[in-house]
Amino acid sequence: xxxxxxxxxxxxxxxxxxxxxxxxxxxxxxxxxxxxxxxxxxxxxxxxxxxxxxxxxxxxxxxxxxxxxxxxxxxxxxxxxxxxxxxxxxxxxxxxxxxxxxxxxxxxxxxxxxxxxxxxxxxxxxxxxxxxxxxxxxxxxxxxxxxxxxxxxxxxxxxxxxxxxxxxxxxxxxxxxxxxxxxxxxxxxxxxxxxxxxxxxxxxxxxxxxxxxxxxxxxxxxxxxxxxxxxxxxxxxxxxxxxxxxxxxxxxxxxxxxxxxxxxxxxxxxxxxxxxxxxxxxxxxxxxxxxxxxxxxxxxxxxxxxxxxxxxxxxxxxxxxxxxxxxxxxxxxxxxxxxxxxxxxxxxxxxxxxxxxxxxxxxxxxxxxxxxxxx
Amino acid sequence: xxxxxxxxxxxxxxxxxxxxxxxxxxxxxxxxxxxxxxxxxxxxxxxxxxxxxxxxxxxxxxxxxxxxxxxxxxxxxxxxxxxxxxxxxxxxxxxxxxxxxxxxxxxxxxxxxxxxxxxxxxxxxxxxxxxxxxxxxxxxxxxxxxx
Numbered sequence: 375x376x377x378x379x380x381x382x383x384x385x386x387x388x389x390x391x392x393x394x395x396x397x398x399x400x401x402x403x404x405x406x407x408x409x410x411x412x413x414x415x416x417x418x419x420x421x422x423x424x425x426x427x428x429x430x431x432x433x434x435x436x437x438x439x440x441x442x443x444x445x446x447x448x449x450x451x452x453x454x455x456x457x458x459x460x461x462x463x464x465x466x467x468x469x470x471x472x473x474x475x476x477x478x479x480x481x482x483x484x485x486x487x488x489x490x491x492x493x494x495x496x497x498x499x500x501x502x503x504x505x506x507x508x509x510x511x512x513x514x515x516x517x518x519x520x521x522x523x524x525x526x527x528x529x530x531x532x533x534x535x536x537x538x539x540x541x542x543x544x545x546x547x548x549x550x551x552x553x554x555x556x557x558x559x560x561x562x563x564x565x566x567x568x569x570x571x572x573x574x575x576x577x578x579x580x581x582x583x584x585x586x587x588x589x590x591x592x593x594x595x596x597x598x599x600x601x602x603x604x605x606x607x608x609x610x611x612x613x614x615x616x617x618x619x620x621x622x623x624x625x626x627x628x629x630x631x632x633x634x635x636x637x638x639x640x641x642x643x644x645x646x647x648x649x650x651x652x653x654x655x656x657x658x659x660x661x662x663x664x665x666x667x668x669x670x671x672x673x674x675x676x677x678x679x680x681x682x683x684x685x686x687x688x689x690x691x692x693x694x695x696x697x698x699x700x701x702x703x704x705x706x707x708x709x710x711x712x713x714x715x716x717x718x719x720x721x722x723x724x725x726x727x728x729x730x731x732x733x734x735x736x737x738x739x740x741x742x743x744x745x746x747x748x749x
Numbered sequence: 750x751x752x753x754x755x756x757x758x759x760x761x762x763x764x765x766x767x768x769x770x771x772x773x774x775x776x777x778x779x780x781x782x783x784x785x786x787x788x789x790x791x792x793x794x795x796x797x798x799x800x801x802x803x804x805x806x807x808x809x810x811x812x813x814x815x816x817x818x819x820x821x822x823x824x825x826x827x828x829x830x831x832x833x834x835x836x837x838x839x840x841x842x843x844x845x846x847x848x849x850x851x852x853x854x855x856x857x858x859x860x861x862x863x864x865x866x867x868x869x870x871x872x873x874x875x876x877x878x879x880x881x882x883x884x885x886x887x888x889x890x891x892x893x894x895x896x
Contacts (some may be wrong), residue, residue, distance in 0.1 A: 492850075493857050561807055570817045572824075579827040594807070598800040661865060 399613050407612070411622045416456075418464045419473055421481070425510045429485025430503055432510070434478070435461075435469055441476030444735045445544045446515045448507065449481045452527035453499070453638065454588050456630045457483050459714055460525065463623055466715040471724040475732055477521075480511055482528075484632075492581040492636035497660030499638060500535050508535075508542050519544035521731060525714065526550050526684060530646070533692065534659055537668045545734050547674045547727065550684045550710055553666075553692040555650045559685040561595050566647035573643040583639040585631035595682050624715070653691060666692070672700035672734050674727065678713040679705050702730065762802070 425432035449469065451457035460481065461469040472479045482504075487494065508520050522543050524532025529551020536543040558564050565571065577583070593600045611617040634642075651657040657664040675693050677686045686705065693701040706723050708716045713723070806812055831846065838845035 489846075490853065493853055561804070564808060564813070565816065570813050571820065575824050575828075576820065579824045579831065596800065597803050598796055602799075603796055661868075 396613070400609065403612050407618070410615075410618050411626075414619070414622045414626055415463070416458045416626070417461050418467045419461050419470050421461075424480070424514070425507060427503060427506060429487065429491070430507075431483045431485065432507055433481045433483060435473045435481065437473045437476055437478065439476055440478055441732070441735070444477055444732070445517050445519055445521050446478040446480065446511050447472055447521040447523060447731070447735075448511060449479065450504065450522060450524040450528035450532045451482065451484070452525060453484050454527060454585075454631060454634050456627065456632065457481055459627050459711065462627065462715050463619075466623075466717075466720060468714050468724055471720075471728050472731075475728045477728075477731070477735070478515060480507075482507060486632045487582055487635045489581055492577075494635040495637035495660075496531070496534070496641050497662075498635075500531055500659055501538065501662070504531065504535050505539065508539070512542075521545045521547070521735060523547040523549065524551055526710070527552070527642070529689075530642075530652070533666065533669070534652070534657065534664045536671065537664045537666050538659065538662055540668050540670055543669075543671050545672045545674070545731060546669065547676065547731065548689065548692060549676045550678050550681055550689065550713055551675075551692070552646065552684050552688045553695070554653045554688055554690075555647050556653070557685060557687040559687050560682060562591065562683065563647060563688075565591070566643050568648040571643070571648075573640055573648070577636045577640045581636045582633040583636065585633045588634065589629070589631045592683070624711075653695060666695040667697040669696040670698055672702075673698050674702050674704065674730055676704045676706065676713065676723070676727065678708045678710055680708060681710040681713070683710040700734070 419435050421433040421435045423431050424434045449457070449460060451460060461467045464470075469479055469481060484499075484503075511520055512518065519542055522532045522536060522545070524530070524547070526549070529548040530553065532546060533548060533551065533553065536546050555563055566573075580587075608621060611621075645651045645657055652664060652666065655663070655665050655667075673693065673696055675689060677689045678684075679686055690703070693703055704723065704726065706713060706719060708719050708723075713719055835845035835847055
């Protein structure tokens with residue numbers, strides 16, 4: 375009995391001493407944390423700015439060898455965060471996959487709206503900015519059509535654009551895009567319900583939706599993971615340089631929220647979250663109504679099965695609503711952001727997506743779209 | 750009293766969940782290293798239970814009502830601030846936010862009318878171009894061979 379107690383005491387002492395040494399090592403890292411955080415870079419792939427309009431910039435990524443004749447790809451991210459999540463760092467870049475394959479790849483940086491932009495609505499973004507970008511890319515590349523890849527809110531907007539301008543889009547890829555907002559699987563859907571949220575009063579009072587408001591809403595989706603587990607995990611691993619690099623890169627982006635133009639926020643919450651108009655075929659964008667059945671091009675619908683921001687149920691109905699014959703779904707085990715930057719997604723998902731697009735991007739017989747190509 | 754009892758019940762349910770998960774993790778430390786892993790595993794189970802409970806709470810009518818009241822209060826306070834600032838600006842004879850907004854709205858309405866007209870013209874041109882191309886395409890078709 376005394377031997378057992380003696381062994382337990384010894385084991386406890388060893389663990390205590392080991393943990394004390396680990397804690398001391400972590401404490402020695404403290405002065406270097408700030409410097410480490412400052413070394414974090416945004417973006418991994420070389421790019422150049424090729425177009426700008428108001429706050430918006432269009433970045434073109436330099437490919438070592440362009441695939442001859444392939445349709446250019448425009449990546450459309452959400453309006454509420456910065457888009458460099460899609461080119462976060464070496465080994466965690468969705469853009470990198472397409473560039474290495476030889477796609478002429480463009481990324482829209484929507485910029486940061488000011489108070490003067492509070493009146494910008496979905497019509498301005500979709501039939502204004504996005505249409506101008508598509509026209510610019512068509513002119514500079516000589517391609518009649520473009521490929522669109524939309525992530526999250528960018529996916530919702532890309533689907534609306536394609537439905538309104540079907541002749542301009544050759545292939546459409548959606549990544550964790552909200553389409554059917556009737557599900558109450560996600561907390562955001564519940565919190566945005568008209569019974570609990572008067573979006574008109576909110577926008578009339580605040581103008582643009584503040585970045586801090588959006589950020590706190592995203593944090594509260596997983597309060598234990600974000601506010602308790604994450605700091606503990608950071609404390610335990612702060613001696614690991616590679617962990618620190620990933621952590622600061624990711625946290626830098628997570629805290630880089632931007633405000634959302636007031637009228638766009640109003641329309642998104644009211645027409646999508648509260649009235650679910652997109653699936654009903656009554657979604658107004660300016661003077662036009664979005665009909666998803668007008669989408670005839672090949673579509674690839676990518677969903678993250680552990681996504682608590684845009685649950686699968688919100689994206690899944692898309693393929694049944696479009697008029698395309700070539701429709702495919704990819705469900706991947708990852709979270710909303712892990713779908714883009716997760717190691718597993720980078721290894722297993724994105725090569726398949728690139729292959730899907732490469733098969734469908736070769737030019738066909740050509741044929742003019744017409745003056746202006748739409749409007 | 751009923752609310753207090755309800756809160757206590759929720760807390761007990763959360764605690765029992767965490768304890769059940771910890772017990773069911775089946776942790777039996779065999780060596781020094783697995784003991785600390787075991788502790789971490791138990792901790793993770795507890796946090797998982799806590800996370801599930803917090804999600805349930807955030808879906809509850811009490812939380813939703815609390816959130817609504819919080820938002821309404823924030824909106825009301827912001828509106829009061831806006832009104833106060835507008836009055837202050839007008840009192841010294843300068844422009845306030847609502848004045849700038851009215852001007853922006855007027856410009857926007859004008860812009861919308863112009864853009865709508867441009868869109869209409871573009872559609873008409875496309876239509877005309879289509880009509881113009883049709884006879885040309887018919888002329889280009891090979892003639893019927895004589896019988």
